[in-house]
Amino acid sequence: MSKARTLKDKEINQVLGYVTRTRHKLRNRVMLLCTYHAGFRVGEVAALRYGDVVQADGSISAEVRLAVDQTKGNRARTVFLPEKLRKELAAYVAAYPQQNTNKPLFYTQKREGFSANTLAQHFFHLYHAAGLAGASSHSGRRTFITTLANKGIGVRVLQSLAGHRNISTTQAYIEINDDMLRSAVALI
Secondary structure, X not given: OOOOOOOOHHHHHHHHHHHOOOXXXXXXXXXXXXXHHHOOOHHHHHHOEHHHHEOOOOOEOOEEEEOHHHOHHHOOEEXXXXXXXXXXXXXXXXXXOOOOOOOEOOEOOOOOEOOHHHHHHHHHHHHHHOOOOOOOOOHHHHHHHHHHHHOOOOHHHHHHHHOOOOHHXXXXXXXXXXXXXXXXXXXX
């Protein structure tokens, strides 16, 4: 099986542009941005509960602590949320307030929480409908890791952000491109 496609900014904007024409545009946008801006796995996005993201005072947490049952490999991990993602999440929770903090953050059309498989299929459909062949539910996460690597973030930090046990797993996510190679030789 081939690796998920890493997306360029133009392609991210392409899928986000498509999402604006979907029925659940705000939900779809925020779910995708969780993968691009914080490196969530699709199963982790599906497992997010309202209380994981929203603090008691209604503000958005800067860090999400995922329990073992919300992650791959049954290992708890912390996901750090950048300001731009917190703003997107704030707009989402303002539009869809929830009293019960144990309820899923994102719902299907049937008002049920997504399963990891259903959300992976949903992402695949969004990418396909937006004309991005080769993109999958893992594209956002792979783009997140590669983007940070392009900006000079060390692989040990990337490993921690991704929640990988082995550094070789993180290294496999990083797509080497011409811009990275140009930047490297420019340091000489």
